[in-house]
Amino acid sequence: MEGAQSFLATEYYYLGIFMVIMSIAIFSLLSIVTPEDGRTRNDEVRNGIFSTISFVLGGATSILSGYLGMQIATYANARTAVEARKGIAPAFMCAFRSGAVMGFLLSGFGLLNLFLAITVFLKFYGDDWKGLFEAITGYGLGGSSIALFGRVAGGIYTKAADVGADLVGKVEKDIPEDDPRNPAVIADNVGDNVGDIAGMGADLFGSFAESTCAALVISAVSSLGKEHDYSGMLFPLLISATGILVCLATTFIATDLKPARVIAEIEHTLKMQLIISTVLMTPVAAGVALWALPASFTLSVPSSTPDKPFDEKVVKNWYMFVCVATGLWGGLLVGLQTEYFTSNRYKPVQDVADACRTGAATDIIFGLALGYKSCIIPTIVIGIAIYVGTSLAGMFGIACCALGMLSTLATGLAIDAYGPISDNAGGIAEMAGMGEDIRERTDALDAAGNTTAAIGKGFAIGSAALVSLALFGAYVTRSKIDMIHSSILDPRVFSGLLLGAMLPYWFSAMTMKSVGKAALAMVHEVRRQFNTIAGLMEGTTRPDYKRCVAISTQAAISEMVAPGALVMFTPVVVGTLFGTQCLAGVLAGSLVSGVQLAVSMSNTGGAWDNAKKYIEAGATEHARELGGKGSDCHKAAVIGDTVGDPLKDTSGPSLNILIKLMAVESLVFAPFFYNCAHGQGLIFQFFGLA
Amino acid sequence: MEGAQSFLATEYYYLGIFMVIMSIAIFSLLSIVTPEDGRTRNDEVRNGIFSTISFVLGGATSILSGYLGMQIATYANARTAVEARKGIAPAFMCAFRSGAVMGFLLSGFGLLNLFLAITVFLKFYGDDWKGLFEAITGYGLGGSSIALFGRVAGGIYTKAADVGADLVGKVEKDIPEDDPRNPAVIADNVGDNVGDIAGMGADLFGSFAESTCAALVISAVSSLGKEHDYSGMLFPLLISATGILVCLATTFIATDLKPARVIAEIEHTLKMQLIISTVLMTPVAAGVALWALPASFTLSVPSSTPDKPFDEKVVKNWYMFVCVATGLWGGLLVGLQTEYFTSNRYKPVQDVADACRTGAATDIIFGLALGYKSCIIPTIVIGIAIYVGTSLAGMFGIACCALGMLSTLATGLAIDAYGPISDNAGGIAEMAGMGEDIRERTDALDAAGNTTAAIGKGFAIGSAALVSLALFGAYVTRSKIDMIHSSILDPRVFSGLLLGAMLPYWFSAMTMKSVGKAALAMVHEVRRQFNTIAGLMEGTTRPDYKRCVAISTQAAISEMVAPGALVMFTPVVVGTLFGTQCLAGVLAGSLVSGVQLAVSMSNTGGAWDNAKKYIEAGATEHARELGGKGSDCHKAAVIGDTVGDPLKDTSGPSLNILIKLMAVESLVFAPFFYNCAHGQGLIFQFFGLA
Numbered sequence A, B: 001m002e003g004a005q006s007f008l009a010t011e012y013y014y015l016g017i018f019m020v021i022m023s024i025a026i027f028s029l030l031s032i033v034t035p036e037d038g039r040t041r042n043d044e045v046r047n048g049i050f051s052t053i054s055f056v057l058g059g060a061t062s063i064l065s066g067y068l069g070m071q072i073a074t075y076a077n078a079r080t081a082v083e084a085r086k087g088i089a090p091a092f093m094c095a096f097r098s099g100a101v102m103g104f105l106l107s108g109f110g111l112l113n114l115f116l117a118i119t120v121f122l123k124f125y126g127d128d129w130k131g132l133f134e135a136i137t138g139y140g141l142g143g144s145s146i147a148l149f150g151r152v153a154g155g156i157y158t159k160a161a162d163v164g165a166d167l168v169g170k171v172e173k174d175i176p177e178d179d180p181r182n183p184a185v186i187a188d189n190v191g192d193n194v195g196d197i198a199g200m201g202a203d204l205f206g207s208f209a210e211s212t213c214a215a216l217v218i219s220a221v222s223s224l225g226k227e228h229d230y231s232g233m234l235f236p237l238l239i240s241a242t243g244i245l246v247c248l249a250t251t252f253i254a255t256d257l258k259p260a261r262v263i264a265e266i267e268h269t270l271k272m273q274l275i276i277s278t279v280l281m282t283p284v285a286a287g288v289a290l291w292a293l294p295a296s297f298t299l300s301v302p303s304s305t306p307d308k309p310f311d312e313k314v315v316k317n318w319y320m321f322v323c324v325a326t327g328l329w330g331g332l333l334v335g336l337q338t339e340y341f342t343s344n345r346y347k348p349v350q351d352v353a354d355a356c357r358t359g360a361a362t363d364i365i366f367g368l369a370l371g372y373k374s375c376i377i378p379t380i381v382i383g384i385a386i387y388v389g390t391s392l393a394g395m396f397g398i399a400c401c402a403l404g405m406l407s408t409l410a411t412g413l414a415i416d417a418y419g420p421i422s423d424n425a426g427g428i429a430e431m432a433g434m435g436e437d438i439r440e441r442t443d444a445l446d447a448a449g450n451t452t453a454a455i456g457k458g459f460a461i462g463s464a465a466l467v468s469l470a471l472f473g474a475y476v477t478r479s480k481i482d483m484i485h486s487s488i489l490d491p492r493v494f495s496g497l498l499l500g501a502m503l504p505y506w507f508s509a510m511t512m513k514s515v516g517k518a519a520l521a522m523v524h525e526v527r528r529q530f531n532t533i534a535g536l537m538e539g540t541t542r543p544d545y546k547r548c549v550a551i552s553t554q555a556a557i558s559e560m561v562a563p564g565a566l567v568m569f570t571p572v573v574v575g576t577l578f579g580t581q582c583l584a585g586v587l588a589g590s591l592v593s594g595v596q597l598a599v600s601m602s603n604t605g606g607a608w609d610n611a612k613k614y615i616e617a618g619a620t621e622h623a624r625e626l627g628g629k630g631s632d633c634h635k636a637a638v639i640g641d642t643v644g645d646p647l648k649d650t651s652g653p654s655l656n657i658l659i660k661l662m663a664v665e666s667l668v669f670a671p672f673f674y675n676c677a678h679g680q681g682l683i684f685q686f687f688g689l690a
């Protein structure tokens, strides 16, 4: 798999350039801010320097995490294929353990670096904890901006190859998935690693980093920060740290106590990981909240009485346990409903499969309807979490909900990484000509992996929504917007809301079109090779895999620029030109609209994929009625699956990062935006409307 | 076409029952409100009675409009087919004139009834203009709730038939559109009338009624209302009335001065109607604003200073002209960009057609991307209109923007109705076996009609967004929510925002699934007839059209209940249980998210339809390369077209009504919601959180 390495090398080269430019921007924009409220020029410059340092650190951690994840995955793919010769149980164990290694590595690494940064920064900031934790938010920005490019580039890479390979291989030439005669097969398998492993790892690492930063920056202005309560301040990190231990304990259940021995047990075993880690984490979170936090402390929350901007809210330590538990269980609920809508063991996907009887059009209509419907429960869960979190502890409560949801991150990552590992093990088995029975085993591993991958996406979106809201809360405070100036009756806020709601659509238009264009190029190349290379179809000549890899690489790198620029520039342009209120509207609008679009895209795509697998596997009476591989139903299902690929693996998951990244970027640059015409925006100032 | 009549009879029977129940609900809920602020029991009962009367009047006007529109359309279809024997010019003239008759009838009728209601109500209300115009809002509720059911039921009817007819006829049996051998052909053509004519007419009538009501209820508490300035108060009606005259003058250009004589001129002639009516309306609007309104007057707008809830804002009469003109020109811009994205004379649709080379999957990926992208400009236009309107004259400004956009309603309706009229003329020509050349003429008329129908949908969505926002503003005032309590930092508002953003998805899931299910049933029936009726394929036996009509009718009636209930119950449930603030969030959330979803659905569907027509017509070198009718490209395009049918004709257009209807319903019931625990919501009161 040096294809993956060389792609990452190219990608990281460009990301390196991006980080240098961005570092200069962060440093200079934050340092030139006119000091106010008793701050000095030194304070501003220090904020510029340390924000930049934490940005670089966050970005570097993300890059390194992606790289290490890839290394593990590449090794694990081959190993799992080899183990599959011995049977289901050893193959499952190998894929699961590899996923777990990755989960623990990424979450431990992210936590450690953040802790080190705080410890070192303390030396320079001394008593100014508020300043310190404001600068630390750069860590989240760094992690998330790398994640954005990773997700977008990886998503385009993997889906251009996947769609291209399937359209010619499966639809036109009737050769199986991962057949070595298909010129795009290497690109497809490299794509699974760079997209689903490196991209997803970076995404969830970003969520973790941002929710911790959001919690820290909010609690820095609480009595915890003011009174220098070190263990209280580190509460967010303690939740994450104990979460890792809980997840570690949970894995023993899958590896030693009750490992999956037959195919039917796989999905159940993985799902139990999620449930058990949630159950175990609950008392642990209670213990941490009671131990680390003082019995009660005070938080500044936006005031709803007109005469002062902030109320002091008294918060008991067990409130914070309630917030963490709400997030924790809310995440599980979202995960389980995602499973219901995307696993082919339940009615929704079976209905979609059934709609294939009348062709691809009804398959697609039913799949879209399924995705739209799957938004209901997550939205209600997130809505309740928002209400509970805010009522108990303002935006700090929301941040703790997000931390709770992410406290089982290591398990989530493990079962999520399991998916592409077994997918690619199948690819290797097929390409190495390992035989039908081995391929069947890896296929079974992979079908469960499709569902757990969808669960992982559900988590990613749910936590992204809460994280963004917490960051949004911190941004609003930092840019001095009060309740009145964040009213939806204010035209700037409402116009912002509307524009923000449009951004996920604009962004998705770009990424979908990129995948479509790249897939077209791939299709033409694969067709060309089949038409011009003699003996290819007979298997006597090898295809030119390298050209397909080059097409994917080139498309991914060049097409990541425009959507990346949209996300990176929007907060800066809106904040500078139209002011902080409009930006607040944009953030809220993109959040509420992006969540729906992301959930519906992921689940629609997952459902189509598994509807196709349902028809292929023919495990039930109903499934066999649909005709199995090669039937008209199956052809229709393949079209649905192909449409779903960019939805679920490119556009959908990138939207999480869009909403998080815009929020954290706004938070980091808030002092600069406020500095432009006191947050009124240069355009409005120019027209005298400020 | 007694099929259409009998369907409408069934539909109106159920709508009659709905209206009786709803009338009882309106009367009783509003009458039991505890009088406050110096109001008496009598005032509340009077509000209950007159709100109910205007509700019934609005509903009845909508039903009658739909019925008359249908009558005209049914007559016009046949007449256009006959005229097509003489040539393009007479056929165009006939279709266009019929559309114009319908446009003038609907807009004139809606305006007249509203004016009569105001005049009669004045006798009973005397000096209490505020009370009068609050009661008049029932007119908007009546118009819009009938429109909802009309759109949903009509949309399900027409698309179940259309999809069913196409999937078996075009895809499986390779017989042309509207072939009399297809058992679903009658249902398809009836559907065009009930869905595209009756549904769309009711929708735009609803927008008109609601925007006028919103403007009236807001200006009733301005100095215009307080000082009983009659001509000032009737400014909204005067704009609509002069708009009708301007549109009348504009039609002479298409009928007498520069009628379309050849195919290439049709789309241009229709588009010019829109442009010219906009140009002519501009000075007229200026004249009306300067004549009807006093040089300056004062409005109550929500205050941004903490110590009082309202500011008195001084508004000059020419401000109102600016608002009307912003809406007027904004609507034109939205219309023209819709044309760009859905007409096959431009690159976007041609790209989608080109993507058919690699099959249905890429066709669909490109089409979805096109729809997402087409959200950008309308959102920016609406965002600017919101900013301009609110800055100049608060929510009254927004209402006037909406009125401006709708002032050319008669022209919009005319060119919109033109589409289904020529579509069905083609159907009649085909079924009557009128010959190839006549069918070609009606096809050319219809292709232009597809684009103008998309333009009409663009208008409908743009105006719906502005109307909803104006209604939302009136609702907020009536339920006594100030700036602080509508802050997005308030957890009730934000949770509401998120839930609201989810509603369009839930609603679309229902309507898409309904179309899918009904289409499946239709496909099975059509296949059954082809398989069991001997001589059907040879044309010697007639199919059983009635059973297909019955399937569509039954599906439409039974499937309209659930989405209708979702829209009708949500405001009542949220307002009563979770309070007025949460409802404000829900309204804003559904507005910002629904606009995007509606625009993208309409344009995606329109683009797929015209991509298919582009391949069929083969008018350019590029189009001919794609292979024409029956080629693989064409087959892929038909799948895209079929997926697009429920998007553009059922779910998308219904979303306009969803956002408007929830807003107007909230406005009407606002006193009742406020009456429940002072707007805090019964649930929160129960838990002591009120």
Ligand SMILES: [K+]
Binding pocket: A192, A196, A420, A423
């Ligand atoms: K995959």
Ligand SMILES: [K+]
Binding pocket: B192, B196, B423
């Ligand atoms: K149509």
Ligand SMILES: [Mg+2]
Binding pocket: A162, A163, A165, A166, A177
């Ligand atoms: Mg594939």
Ligand SMILES: [Mg+2]
Binding pocket: A158, A162, A188, A189, A191, A192
């Ligand atoms: Mg792949």
Ligand SMILES: [Mg+2]
Binding pocket: A178, A188, A189, A192, A423, A424, A427
């Ligand atoms: Mg694979």
Ligand SMILES: [Mg+2]
Binding pocket: A419, A420, A423, A446, A449, A450
């Ligand atoms: Mg897979």
Ligand SMILES: [Mg+2]
Binding pocket: A609, A641, A642, A644, A645
């Ligand atoms: Mg797939």
Ligand SMILES: [Mg+2]
Binding pocket: B162, B163, B165, B166, B177
């Ligand atoms: Mg059709």
Ligand SMILES: [Mg+2]
Binding pocket: B158, B162, B188, B189, B191, B192
């Ligand atoms: Mg039709």
Ligand SMILES: [Mg+2]
Binding pocket: B178, B188, B189, B192, B423, B424, B427
């Ligand atoms: Mg037709």
Ligand SMILES: [Mg+2]
Binding pocket: B419, B420, B423, B446, B449, B450
């Ligand atoms: Mg048509």
Ligand SMILES: [Mg+2]
Binding pocket: B609, B641, B642, B644, B645
């Ligand atoms: Mg169509």
